[in-house]
Amino acid sequence: MPKTIIPFGPQHPVLPEPLHLKLTVEDEIIVEVFPALGFVHRGLEGLVIHKDFQQMIQVVERVCGICSMIHAMCYCQGIEELMEIEVPPRAKMLRIIWSELHRIQSHLLWLGLFADSFGFESLFMQFWKIREKILDVNEATTGNRVIVSVNLIGGVRRDLSAEQIKWILSNLCWVEEEIGRLESTLMSDYTVKKRTAGKGVLPREKAFELGAVGPTARASGITQDLRMLGYSAFDWLDFQPVVETDGDCYARSRVRFREVLGSIDLVRQAVSKMPGGEIRTKAKGRPEGETCTRIEQPRGELLYYIKANGSKNLERLRIRTPTFANIPALLSILPGMWLSDVPVVVLSIDPCISCTER
Amino acid sequence: MFKMTPNIIHNLFHQKATRRYPRVVRPAFENVRGALFNDVAKCTFCGTCEVKCPSQCITVDKTAGLWIYDPFACVFCGICADICPSESLHQQSEYRLPLAGRETIMLKGEPKHKTEKTAKLMKEINDDTKD
Amino acid sequence: MLRDVNCLSLEALVGEVAKIKVQGYRFVTLSVAERDSDTFDIFYHFDKNLTLKHFKLSVSKGLPVPSITPVYLAAFLVENEIQDLFGIRFNGLVVNYERTLYLEPETKVTPFCRCTVIRTPGVEPTPDAATASEDN
Numbered sequence: 069m070p071k072t073i074i075p076f077g078p079q080h081p082v083l084p085e086p087l088h089l090k091l092t093v094e095d096e097i098i099v100e101v102f103p104a105l106g107f108v109h110r111g112l113e114g115l116v117i118h119k120d121f122q123q124m125i126q127v128v129e130r131v132c133g134i135c136s137m138i139h140a141m142c143y144c145q146g147i148e149e150l151m152e153i154e155v156p157p158r159a160k161m162l163r164i165i166w167s168e169l170h171r172i173q174s175h176l177l178w179l180g181l182f183a184d185s186f187g188f189e190s191l192f193m194q195f196w197k198i199r200e201k202i203l204d205v206n207e208a209t210t211g212n213r214v215i216v217s218v219n220l221i222g223g224v225r226r227d228l229s230a231e232q233i234k235w236i237l238s239n240l241c242w243v244e245e246e247i248g249r250l251e252s253t254l255m256s257d258y259t260v261k262k263r264t265a266g267k268g269v270l271p272r273e274k275a276f277e278l279g280a281v282g283p284t285a286r287a288s289g290i291t292q293d294l295r296m297l298g299y300s301a302f303d304w305l306d307f308q309p310v311v312e313t314d315g316d317c318y319a320r321s322r323v324r325f326r327e328v329l330g331s332i333d334l335v336r337q338a339v340s341k342m343p344g345g346e347i348r349t350k351a352k353g354r355p356e357g358e359t360c361t362r363i364e365q366p367r368g369e370l371l372y373y374i375k376a377n378g379s380k381n382l383e384r385l386r387i388r389t390p391t392f393a394n395i396p397a398l399l400s401i402l403p404g405m406w407l408s409d410v411p412v413v414v415l416s417i418d419p420c421i422s423c424t425e426r
Numbered sequence: 427m428f429k430m431t432p433n434i435i436h437n438l439f440h441q442k443a444t445r446r447y448p449r450v451v452r453p454a455f456e457n458v459r460g461a462l463f464n465d466v467a468k469c470t471f472c473g474t475c476e477v478k479c480p481s482q483c484i485t486v487d488k489t490a491g492l493w494i495y496d497p498f499a500c501v502f503c504g505i506c507a508d509i510c511p512s513e514s515l516h517q518q519s520e521y522r523l524p525l526a527g528r529e530t531i532m533l534k535g536e537p538k539h540k541t542e543k544t545a546k547l548m549k550e551i552n553d554d555t556k557d
Numbered sequence: 558m559l560r561d562v563n564c565l566s567l568e569a570l571v572g573e574v575a576k577i578k579v580q581g582y583r584f585v586t587l588s589v590a591e592r593d594s595d596t597f598d599i600f601y602h603f604d605k606n607l608t609l610k611h612f613k614l615s616v617s618k619g620l621p622v623p624s625i626t627p628v629y630l631a632a633f634l635v636e637n638e639i640q641d642l643f644g645i646r647f648n649g650l651v652v653n654y655e656r657t658l659y660l661e662p663e664t665k666v667t668p669f670c671r672c673t674v675i676r677t678p679g680v681e682p683t684p685d686a687a688t689a690s691e692d693n
Contacts, residue, residue: 130501208458212459217459279583369585373590373600373602386588392634395634
């Protein structure tokens with residue numbers, strides 16, 4: 069059987085960011101995959117030479133255009149650990165509210181793209197319409213839609229008034245209602261199931277061995293969610309990770325859908341348990357030492373390795389994003405599949421290539 | 427075939443799901459980080475905004491009393507407005523409109539003596555970075 | 558601060574990593590930091606039940622490092638990235654991009670730490686050749 073090499077990407081209608089896969093295909097069945105990265109490599113880790121550790125917050129926010137607040141939160145947590153600063157409880161809870169709102173909008177973005185990947189454009193637009201409400205909440209409370217710039221070393225920059233909190237809760241009620249309306253369309257539609265169920269199966273052992281993280285791993289039955297660590301005030305909230313066992317595209321979309329509902333519940337809990345007090349502590353001094361911080365991003369486990377030596381600039385900032393860990397898992401799913409299923413499966417791991425290549 | 431008809435009739439006679447932009451524009455929220463303005467009458471040309479800016483878009487000339495700002499390099503993070511000791515920098519709620527050519531904003535003012543309040547705020551900011 | 562860090566030597570690396578795999582640890586990532594002008598610190602991060610464990614390997618610039626891809630295949634992507642950005646060469650990489658993952662074939666100097674790299678794929682730079690080219 070003659071082999072053909074078909075390039076998938078870097079420009080593809082399904083991909084939000086450029087990723088190149090060289091697919092070796094024999095009669096429509098994929099035999100081998102060879103990825104190529106590097107299309108949006110900006111070298112952001114190297115900017116530590118030029119910008120001091122406080123200016124790096126703005127740089128780190130711009131690593132990803134979807135989950136930017138969570139990068140800043142991880143970075144600030146790492147620096148706060150090095151400088152031994154205690155963040156006030158109100159700031160911790162506010163950070164959780166904004167990061168869960170980020171998780172909701174990231175998953176809604178993905179659900180829309182997922183629907184678009186098998187041609188269901190009207191569902192894509194419905195999901196993004198709901199997402200606009202969350203972005204409005206972000207804009208009104210922090211000043212910007214996605215790159216919210218609300219984290220500082222030692223706390224947060226903005227506070228939420230009681231009126232804003234009431235408004236946020238009413239918006240979340242609307243979001244929950246609308247998502248409930250769309251649930252049966254996404255989850256029980258015959259065509260959607262035909263395109264996604266049983267495709268791109270990642271067995272549990274393979275997922276663990278290849279280091280898959282986030283919803284990709286949780287859909288294969290691995291209970292691993294870093295929010296269980298209890299960083300930043302998560303230990304005051306009641307949280308259960310969402311796990312499915314099938315490991316196919318349908319299970320991954322189910323995990324993300326249920327996580328949206330879980331995040332709405334977390335925001336409600338956070339608002340009801342909001343402590344009073346300050347929103348920031350003064351950060352004096354400079355960081356020294358090395359630390360590893362981890363946080364749960366919408367796509368999985370985010371790891372920051374920070375090395376500082378007491379000067380204004382950090383010595384080394386290493387960012388390991390979840391899509392970087394999920395790409396080897398993707399490479400094991402693809403062989404053996406039909407060529408026409410490739411876009412849906414590649415999108416199902418939620419590739420965020422600008423994060424991967426920084 | 428008749429499953430969609432109730433939907434179609436409902437959509438014809440009820441409110442549209444989207445806003446009729448540009449005829450209907452949603453008013454901006456308060457405290458949105460929009461365009462940056464400097465009230466040069468209050469500015470003391472201390473240079474703190476230049477030091478703290480993450481994208482280095484502000485240049486301050488203390489002796490000549492010049493405040494030069496590149497709106498195309500600015501990322502509108504608002505750190506300068508938060509930290510300005512004389513509170514002359516502030517952000518509007520509207521975003522900067524698109525411009526046809528690349529422009530730099532240059533403002534000239536009188537370098538003033540710092541008031542006591544500004545001097546105290548500046549000392550606090552500098553202590554943070556020098557410790 | 559980093560807790561649970563074991564310092565390893567070049568020879569003991571693959572053996573320790575294989576032991577850790579049997580104990581059920583998941584591979585997280587590798588991080589490289591420059592310790593001084595002729596040593597790199599390579600950190601190997603592993604995770605089990607939400608606790609991190611680190612291995613630290615100090616290697617002089619120019620010396621090839623054994624790859625852990627025979628044990629953890631998922632490490633091939635990050636080891637290729639380190640080859641590109643730092644100029645460290647890994648022996649026994651299962652999937653080797655030969656420094657074309659992020660860099661173009663014409664690039665002579667690695668982005669981090671300015672190590673000059675000899676641009677001939679498939680040829681292992683000897684320690685003498687690598688330090689001689691660093692003086693350029």
